[in-house]
Amino acid sequence: MCGITGFFVQANKTEFTDATYTHLKLMADVIEHRGPDAEGFWVNTQNSVALAHRRLAIVDLSETGQQPMESQNFVLVFNGEIYNFRVIKKDLEKLGQSFNGHSDTEVLLYALEHWGLQNTLDKLEGMYAFCAYNKSTNQAHLVRDRMGEKPLYFSKQGHKFFFGSELKTLKANPSFNAKLNRDALGVYLQHNCVPAPLSIYEDCFKLEPGQYLQLDCESLDYSLNTYWSATEVMIQGSEQPFAGTETEAADALEEALISSIKDQMLADVPLGAFLSGGIDSSTIASIMQSLSDKVINTYSIGFNFDDFNEAEHAKVIAQHLGTNHTEFYVSEQDTKDVIPKLANVYCEPFADSSQIPTYLVCELAKQHVTVALSGDGGDELFAGYSRYQKVLDSWRIQQGPSALEKAAHFLPKNLFNTLISLPLGVSGAYPHFASERLRSNYYKASAKSFEEFYQRSIAFWQDNAHPLKGFKPNKLINASPSSLDYTSKLQLLDMQMYLPDDILTKVDRAGMAVSLETRIPLLNHKVVELAASIPSDIRTHNGVAKWPLQEVLSRYVPRELFERPKQGFAIPIGEWLRGPLKSWMTDLLSPTHIRQQGLFDYKTIYPILKMHLDGNSDYSLQLWSILMFQSWLDEQSDGLTL
Structure with missing residues (x-):
């Protein structure tokens, strides 16, 4: 590296x-x-x-x-x-x-x-x-x-x-x-x-x-x-699908992962693995330990918030596997200490808030090893994101009488028109008010394709209420092949943008910032090509997301240790922005600061800032995106032309 x-x-x-x-x-x-x-x-x-x-x-x-x-x-x-x-x-x-x-x-x-x-x-x-x-x-x-x-x-x-x-x-x-x-x-x-x-x-x-x-x-x-091309791989996978049974698909996946992990365990320096306790990282760590003639090192990050803490699950997995496990619980002060480093670490605006625990777990691992294997990629390869089903359900609703049409039937016409014409603050990620829910649905319903519908569904700021002055929509998502089923289309869209530009960027920069090499066995292209050939009804067999990976993991770890709702690598950023990070946030988002820069419309930012601080809604994802840009801009004080 x-x-x-x-x-x-x-x-x-x-x-x-x-x-x-x-x-x-x-x-x-x-x-x-x-x-x-x-x-x-x-x-x-x-x-x-x-x-x-x-x-x-x-x-x-x-x-x-x-x-x-x-x-x-x-x-x-x-x-x-x-x-x-x-x-x-x-x-x-x-x-x-x-x-x-x-x-x-x-x-x-x-x-x-x-x-x-x-x-x-x-x-x-x-x-x-x-x-x-x-x-x-x-x-x-x-x-x-x-x-x-x-x-x-x-x-x-x-x-x-x-x-x-x-x-x-x-x-x-x-x-x-x-x-x-x-x-x-x-x-x-x-x-x-x-x-x-x-x-x-x-x-x-x-x-x-x-x-x-x-x-x-x-x-x-x-x-x-x-x-x-991931597109060509997905097309070939759909045209030449894996012909075996569900069990045979899991067998083929296990064999491919063993080969990939075995190759990636070769190094002339100490090596370990990230272990969150989720399916992907647990699978990687399990196979690593089975291939190793000595105890492997595993690392996890924890939080003192039950809704965000996976460290306890990771510890149980580590104990079962017998790894040399190290965990670190993140304090509010740890977060404060990391934030000033982020703009330099990522060197362009980047606002996936899990960048904080990712940096900290890399820093933790670097104290003992120079290489760490990661479980990233499983959700994209095996349709593991919960948002997929939500998007598919919403899309199917849009194909029939929409929520808008139903609302228009029951609401007075002048009230309906007023609601959908109001400036839209943010995406429908946290639509706690009926009017915002209606406006969010209106925005998504006007999409001209499934791909555009997905892009609008996951956007943190919507086109018709964007905080950037003079914003012009830029369509980066291309039409996916018609031969793919909807689930495969969603996987492909994420493989093309979210995986490389968010997930892999996050891991690479965090690891390299502390001189730690990160390796990702699931993204060996032979594993990717095999996953693309496994039919969707096996990837989510009997409604179980990432079924082939879960089946492989069950051969190393009892199911009761990993069968639980998906959490993701998230942090309590919403609470922190109301608490220990409040003064930092309000300084960066002050009216004077925003207006001096001349980039953003403060009238768009102020309402969501107020609602978030009041505790009426969670707009942490939207606020974090502007905060990370502001931090980056401060880092660029010399030599940047606006």
Whole structure:
């Protein structure tokens, strides 16, 4: 696990100078947390190429694993892990290739030499983001892994092209122009993250999962190409479904998970696992312990609020498995201490409030291990989110006489029209008042497709009452294949945006902030492809969400230890915003502060702030999105154009 960065300059536009090295060093220094063990640089003054690498040594701790790594034709800076690199290495050795060390980076480098990019990508199992510069063709390729576990940003500005693992590394280059992207800000407030390909800066983008960018380093012209697609995987899964029984599907899943986890347990440093007590993390920890000849380390976070505390469940699972378990209960002070760090950790606005316990559990694990396996991905692969059924039920209602039509029949016409025309404060996430419920339904009912209906159902701020001045709706969700059933459509939509842009972003940044590598066995692409082929009626067999995963887990842990309502990795943020975080919140959302910035309409924010503080409604998710942006904006005090 590492950090990569660099830049290219268009031919004949400028000469590389001593400042080039200074700028490259600045870019590498700001991502030292991603790789505290070593740094490396490679600069070609003739072709104006500058590459940098920060190393967190996981496999091959010797100098033979140092980067940038160079072969006859390629220079490589690589972030991530290739889990099947030993298999690929044997194939290369059969071709006569020799190796200096035993790192996966060197295997990737020589795979590119022998097979080229596309054939190499077809062989890789892992999480990765890398830049491979071809010296013979003066071309570069930026590549991101299939599911989007590792991040990669890029920007072409004038006669320069920048790239890096985090946005802060681009901004560290004095030549980079950081200008606020208001369209991205608007979408962020709807989803609490900035979805790819957007970034919070104009003319700066995220490479999407399963995508590579080909760059002509002379002209800086580039093209984007897809080498693996979740959409195609879901289509193929529906057209060629798993043909066995429910039990056989669970058998196949267990076999795939054992293979994935076994590969991901290989490291030259101490290793552990996150354990929340839920189905996904418990499955990963259970199989890990069964594969290990010694006791594994597990870690969990707890809260002194019964509705939010899963630590007790995690402890019971850990005791059954016999793991070396460590738990940490989060206090209000711990939260206060973490919040000032978040803007720098995430380097663009990010407002999934579970970022706080995620950071804390990574910090806890780092005290003992350098690698931690996570159970993320199970809900997307096996339709585990409770919101799926709620959305499907609402959508079916919309297909018949709607709630609006029924209300219109019983309410006086002038009253109905008044209600639906009132400014809508927020989404229907907490519709405690009949008028708000009606307005929320009206907003969703006007969606022109199932995908748009889902987007409106999960949006935290709705288009017709958005707090951003001059907000223009930006449709990022594409139509899903007609061949998919509705549940599969919802899974695909989440795999395309929520999983990479929220969940995986949260885990990657939190882990890397404390120099902890996180690995996610459920997102091995072979597991993903198997899950896509399992029919929906098996994924939710007899109405049981994530049935195949639950069946696998039951082979290691008694069902009575994990069969309970889903909680999620949530925190009591609503209560904290009324209590220990109240003064922090009201300072950031003060009328003077908001109006001086000129970005938000305070008239939209004030009513929900007041209702939340009064305890009449829980608007913590909406308020948190603005608070995290405000915190990020304060962090950007230098060098940002609004």
